[in-house]
Amino acid sequence: MNQALTCPFCGLLCDDLGVESRAGRAEVTAAGCARARALFPVPPQAQARIDGQAADWRAAAQAAAERLAAARRPSIAGLGCDLAGVRAALMLAERCDARVEHRHGAALAQELRAARRGGSLRTTLSELRNRADCVLFAGTRAAAHPRFFERCIEPREGLFGARQRRLILIGDAAQTAPESAALEHALAFPNAHLAEAVQLLRARLAGRRLDARHWHGIPIERFDALAAVLRAAHYGVAVWDAAELEPPHAELALRALYDLVAELNRDTRWAALPLGGNDGAAGAAAVCTWLAGRPPPLRYVHGAPQDALGADAPDLVIWISAFDPQAAPPPEVPAVVLARADWRGSAAPAIFIPVAVPGVQRAGALVRLDEVPCLPLAAPAPADLPGVADVLDAVRAGLAGRSAHAAA
Amino acid sequence: MLRLDRARVYDPVQGWRGQSRSLFIENGRMVADPGPQATVERVIDLEDAVVMAGGIDIHSHIGSGKVNLARSLMPHDHARTERATALENGAWRHGGSGQATPTSWIAGYRYAEMGYTAAFEPAMLPVNARATHYTLADTPVIDKGAYVLLGNDDLFLRLLARGAEPQRLADYVAWMLARTRSLAVKVVNPGGISAFKFNQRALDLDQAHAYYGVTPRQVLRALARAVHDLGVPHPLHVHTSNLGVPGNVATTLATMEAAEGLPLHLTHVQFHSYGKEGPRGFSSAAEAIAEAVNRQPNLSIDVGQVMFGQTATASGDTMAQYANRRHAHPHAWTCIDIECEAGCGVVPFRYRDRNFVHALQWAIGLELFLRVRDPWRIFLTTDHPNGAPYTVYPQLMRLLMDRGYRNRMLDAVHPEVAAHSALRGLDREYTLEEIAIVTRAGPARSLGLRDRGHLAPGAVADLVAYRDDPDRDAMFARPSHVFKDGELIVKDGRLLAAPQGATLALEPEFDAAVEAQISEHYAHYLSLRAEHLAVGAQELADYGGRAPLILPCTRHG
Numbered sequence: 001m002n003q004a005l006t007c008p009f010c011g012l013l014c015d016d017l018g019v020e021s022r023a024g025r026a027e028v029t030a031a032g033c034a035r036a037r038a039l040f041p042v043p044p045q046a047q048a049r050i051d052g053q054a055a056d057w058r059a060a061a062q063a064a065a066e067r068l069a070a071a072r073r074p075s076i077a078g079l080g081c082d083l084a085g086v087r088a089a090l091m092l093a094e095r096c097d098a099r100v101e102h103r104h105g106a107a108l109a110q111e112l113r114a115a116r117r118g119g120s121l122r123t124t125l126s127e128l129r130n131r132a133d134c135v136l137f138a139g140t141r142a143a144a145h146p147r148f149f150e151r152c153i154e155p156r157e158g159l160f161g162a163r164q165r166r167l168i169l170i171g172d173a174a175q176t177a178p179e180s181a182a183l184e185h186a187l188a189f190p191n192a193h194l195a196e197a198v199q200l201l202r203a204r205l206a207g208r209r210l211d212a213r214h215w216h217g218i219p220i221e222r223f224d225a226l227a228a229v230l231r232a233a234h235y236g237v238a239v240w241d242a243a244e245l246e247p248p249h250a251e252l253a254l255r256a257l258y259d260l261v262a263e264l265n266r267d268t269r270w271a272a273l274p275l276g277g278n279d280g281a282a283g284a285a286a287v288c289t290w291l292a293g294r295p296p297p298l299r300y301v302h303g304a305p306q307d308a309l310g311a312d313a314p315d316l317v318i319w320i321s322a323f324d325p326q327a328a329p330p331p332e333v334p335a336v337v338l339a340r341a342d343w344r345g346s347a348a349p350a351i352f353i354p355v356a357v358p359g360v361q362r363a364g365a366l367v368r369l370d371e372v373p374c375l376p377l378a379a380p381a382p383a384d385l386p387g388v389a390d391v392l393d394a395v396r397a398g399l400a401g402r403s404a405h406a407a408a
Numbered sequence: 409m410l411r412l413d414r415a416r417v418y419d420p421v422q423g424w425r426g427q428s429r430s431l432f433i434e435n436g437r438m439v440a441d442p443g444p445q446a447t448v449e450r451v452i453d454l455e456d457a458v459v460m461a462g463g464i465d466i467h468s469h470i471g472s473g474k475v476n477l478a479r480s481l482m483p484h485d486h487a488r489t490e491r492a493t494a495l496e497n498g499a500w501r502h503g504g505s506g507q508a509t510p511t512s513w514i515a516g517y518r519y520a521e522m523g524y525t526a527a528f529e530p531a532m533l534p535v536n537a538r539a540t541h542y543t544l545a546d547t548p549v550i551d552k553g554a555y556v557l558l559g560n561d562d563l564f565l566r567l568l569a570r571g572a573e574p575q576r577l578a579d580y581v582a583w584m585l586a587r588t589r590s591l592a593v594k595v596v597n598p599g600g601i602s603a604f605k606f607n608q609r610a611l612d613l614d615q616a617h618a619y620y621g622v623t624p625r626q627v628l629r630a631l632a633r634a635v636h637d638l639g640v641p642h643p644l645h646v647h648t649s650n651l652g653v654p655g656n657v658a659t660t661l662a663t664m665e666a667a668e669g670l671p672l673h674l675t676h677v678q679f680h681s682y683g684k685e686g687p688r689g690f691s692s693a694a695e696a697i698a699e700a701v702n703r704q705p706n707l708s709i710d711v712g713q714v715m716f717g718q719t720a721t722a723s724g725d726t727m728a729q730y731a732n733r734r735h736a737h738p739h740a741w742t743c744i745d746i747e748c749e750a751g752c753g754v755v756p757f758r759y760r761d762r763n764f765v766h767a768l769q770w771a772i773g774l775e776l777f778l779r780v781r782d783p784w785r786i787f788l789t790t791d792h793p794n795g796a797p798y799t800v801y802p803q804l805m806r807l808l809m810d811r812g813y814r815n816r817m818l819d820a821v822h823p824e825v826a827a828h829s830a831l832r833g834l835d836r837e838y839t840l841e842e843i844a845i846v847t848r849a850g851p852a853r854s855l856g857l858r859d860r861g862h863l864a865p866g867a868v869a870d871l872v873a874y875r876d877d878p879d880r881d882a883m884f885a886r887p888s889h890v891f892k893d894g895e896l897i898v899k900d901g902r903l904l905a906a907p908q909g910a911t912l913a914l915e916p917e918f919d920a921a922v923e924a925q926i927s928e929h930y931a932h933y934l935s936l937r938a939e940h941l942a943v944g945a946q947e948l949a950d951y952g953g954r955a956p957l958i959l960p961c962t963r964h965g
Contacts, residue, residue: 004937004939004940006940013936015936015937015940016931016937083539083542083951084950084951084952087546087951087952091502094492094500094502094503095492112480115480115481115740115742116480116481116483116740117739117740118739118740118741119733119736119740119741119742119743120740120741120742120743121730121742121743121744122742122743122744122745123744123745123746124535124744124745124746124747124935125747125935126747126748126933126934126935126936127605127745127746127747127748129933129934129935130562130748130933130934131605151935152935158933159562159566159748159933160619234607235605235607265730268607269604269605269606269607271744271745285480286473286476286539287542289476289479289480290475290476290479290511290512290543290546291502291504291511291512291513291546292503292504292505292511293479293485293486293489293504293505293506293509293511294479294480294483294486294505295480300492300503302491303491303492303493303503304489304490304491304492304503304505305489305503305504305505305511306489307483363947363950365538365539365542365947365951367539368936370747371473371477371744372473372533372535372536372744372746372747372752373535373536373747373935373936374535374536374537374538374539374542375538375936375940376538376940376944376947
């Protein structure tokens with residue numbers, strides 16, 4: 001059995017899984033969540049197809065190169081893959097002036113826009129686990145990260161002795177997660193009002209007078225009581241998940257939360273822990289930033305990276321989904337799909353090339369949702385399938401035979 | 409074999425001071441003159457250009473996660489982009505962006521184009537080691553390496569607080585060095601990054617950490633001892649307490665003494681050479697610092713010169729960076745507590761020549777360069793990007809070599825700086841030989857790179873030719889030829905090829921018991937396993953880099 005493997009199926013990158021290979025398929029035998037148990041088993045093989053016809057993966061990559069060369073507004077999207085895959089995607093995009101987008105790019109962009117508008121104090125999972133005596137869940141129960149509570153909240157025994165944690169939820173009460181039963185739902189309101197609620201909380205923390213006695217039916221005293229709790233923390237952490245907030249208020253809410261954290265931090269310690277990073281999003285943001293100066297979405301123009309503003313509809317999508325068997329490319333655009341062998345995101349993509357799942361069938365690396373730790377992915381069930389980077393490199397080599405305009 | 413004719417070589421290791429001679433290169437290395445019978449396939453006439461070994465930057469933040477944070481916080485720095493272009497050999501010069509925080513491909517090309525062939529990332533967190541090495545693998549042409557950041561991690565502080573034997577601490581340091589593929593050890597604000605997590609907002613050299621009770625002096629001494637006992641070539645690389653604080657000269661001087669004779673490298677000392685005299689409560693203490701360096705042969709420093717313009721400050725020192733947040737320009741800043749290991753803070757910053765403090769910082773850096781007498785113990789850095797991006801090095805070299813130019817610039821900055829700094833009275837002008845020492849021979853010797861930084865037979869054939877020009881800025885900005893591992897990679901400032909450079913690292917031995925202890929600590933308390941910090945040799949090659957080149961490191965004591 002392979003001990004202590006990293007799970008690539010959400011941004012937490014839990015690295016304590018036991019995995020066994022049975023008949024070429026990986027099975028989780030220790031630790032792991034329901035998602036890991038469902039996604040580790042993946043068939044060792046699948047058939048590459050060009051317009052529904054079986055083909056060798058190299059022939060499929062060559063066909064993809066030809067369609068890419070003919071495309072005017074290509075997009076490399078989905079981007080659910082490891083760091084090497086993202087790097088290969090950028091090198092291909094640079095050669096054919098493609099857009100590069102991640103499936104969770106909207107959440108990434110919201111996060112970044114909020115962070116660029118002021119100060120941001122942040123923390124990481126181990127700091128939260130060992131230090132936090134107060135955790136403010138802002139509009140989230142961390143449901144997209146199944147083992148967040150188990151790994152970061154429930155362990156009470158830490159480096160600095162036992163921790164009693166206040167676990168406080170503000171915002172939407174609609175979602176439920178069994179692990180989060182211990183949350184005190186301090187302020188219940190729709191997530192669309194989060195920005196306003198946090199501003200109100202900041203105002204009360206700053207000692208500002210309010211004429212209103214209630215806000216959306218909540219007595220202002222409840223805000224004051226919460227402010228007192230937050231202020232009393234020794235090490236407080238504000239947790240949110242931008243994917244659970246709707247634009248345009250999301251960015252305002254995140255900015256207000258960062259400001260709240262910075263203000264609390266004047267006297268005691270506070271920091272934020274934005275959740276996210278699923279489908280390799282944190283790694284994609286990191287690699288795109290060090291190679292192209294910006295996270296996805298971005299695009300290349302004459303071989304130079306630029307921000308991808310607006311949404312000009314692509315005429316060809318190279319859709320990458322090495323982790324999620326269901327992630328679907330945008331409909332009505334011809335798609336070249338590089339995905340795990342059991343992918344079923346759409347009925348009949350123009351070209352389908354099965355790829356090895358990093359962390360299951362092939363070694364690789366990913367960045368955790370808190371952006372700093374970068375963890376290795378093992379291959380407990382190696383398969384005779386190309387990696388995402390192999391296929392993208394082959395497509396690029398196929399382009400090189402043609403007259404790529406970036407050479408001009 | 410390649411022969412380079414009419415090379416006016418400045419090689420301080422061999423005592424060559426610009427006499428015109430021929431150089432011989434075979435299989436990527438320098439070789440002795442093989443005599444008239446030897447077959448020479450290619451001859452390049454350097455036309456009496458000034459020739460030196462390739463430049464070596466001992467302290468440049470080009471690989472760590474904090475630089476990536478800086479990139480993402482500075483969209484304006486990445487608005488101007490560079491296109492991908494095909495090189496003569498069919499390879500590509502990739503596109504990219506960024507002036508203060510260049511993207512990694514571009515960072516490698518720019519170093520090579522100004523004749524630098526190695527640069528070292530000085531602050532790599534163990535949990536970020538893999539991403540750092542991948543970023544460095546994506547930094548082409550130059551050789552590279554990284555210094556692992558220790559001394560604020562809870563495991564080390566626990567061991568120290570519980571009185572662990574020096575032997576055990578050395579094992580711990582060795583494990584971290586070997587597993588994270590590091591070349592040296594750095595400590596930033598010893599204990600202070602951790603103390604900030606306990607809400608301490610300042611921590612002086614002899615002040616106790618609120619939880620562990622240990623002082624920065626104890627942390628510093630324990631690490632300096634471990635680094636020394638392990639035989640790590642580069643001394644402990646120290647970013648002292650009280651970065652940027654007026655009056656921090658006292659702390660810096662005390663830190664120097666705290667080593668008690670053990671080798672110590674103090675980094676970006678310009679930021680640690682401040683008095684608090686004068687009407688503005690901010691003054692130059694460069695003279696006292698330089699005198700202390702001159703007096704104590706166990707010390708070396710790099711300067712962290714400030715030059716004017718927009719840049720980003722990026723440091724592991726969350727305590728200092730949090731205090732500096734109000735100076736952020738543009739407005740965005742970030743500080744992160746990281747994984748019971750350390751932290752990082754990014755504060756974009758614009759140094760203005762008409763601002764008294766900024767202009768005095770500029771003068772203090774130059775004073776240090778001019779007052780430290782032994783060029784082998786002072787290295788040219790801007791602490792890229794903290795004082796300025798490394799692309800200002802040619803201008804900085806001119807400031808050191810050309811007193812008239814220096815004084816004209818002094819006339820142009822904030823008018824009170826000339827009165828509050830002794831800069832104008834310092835007549836010294838660096839010679840080409842001294843430039844060769846502070847930009848290559850010295851850093852190579854300090855890092856233990858025995859076959860770099862000079863051009864003796866056996867040395868790696870990394871060398872650069874500059875057309876002699878009284879305007880040293882123009883001369884150093886655009887070399888006529890740059891060779892990497894014997895291959896001509898730059899001609900007249902233009903990149904011809906972009907080979908992958910080497911990653912240099914150490915593999916010190918350690919007692920197996922420490923591995924078990926570290927594993928247990930991570931498994932019990934942290935959110936990742938210690939074994940996952942380890943960066944594999946093959947994995948770097950798989951990603952597109954090269955397997956690390958291991959330098960010797962012999963334990964003693």
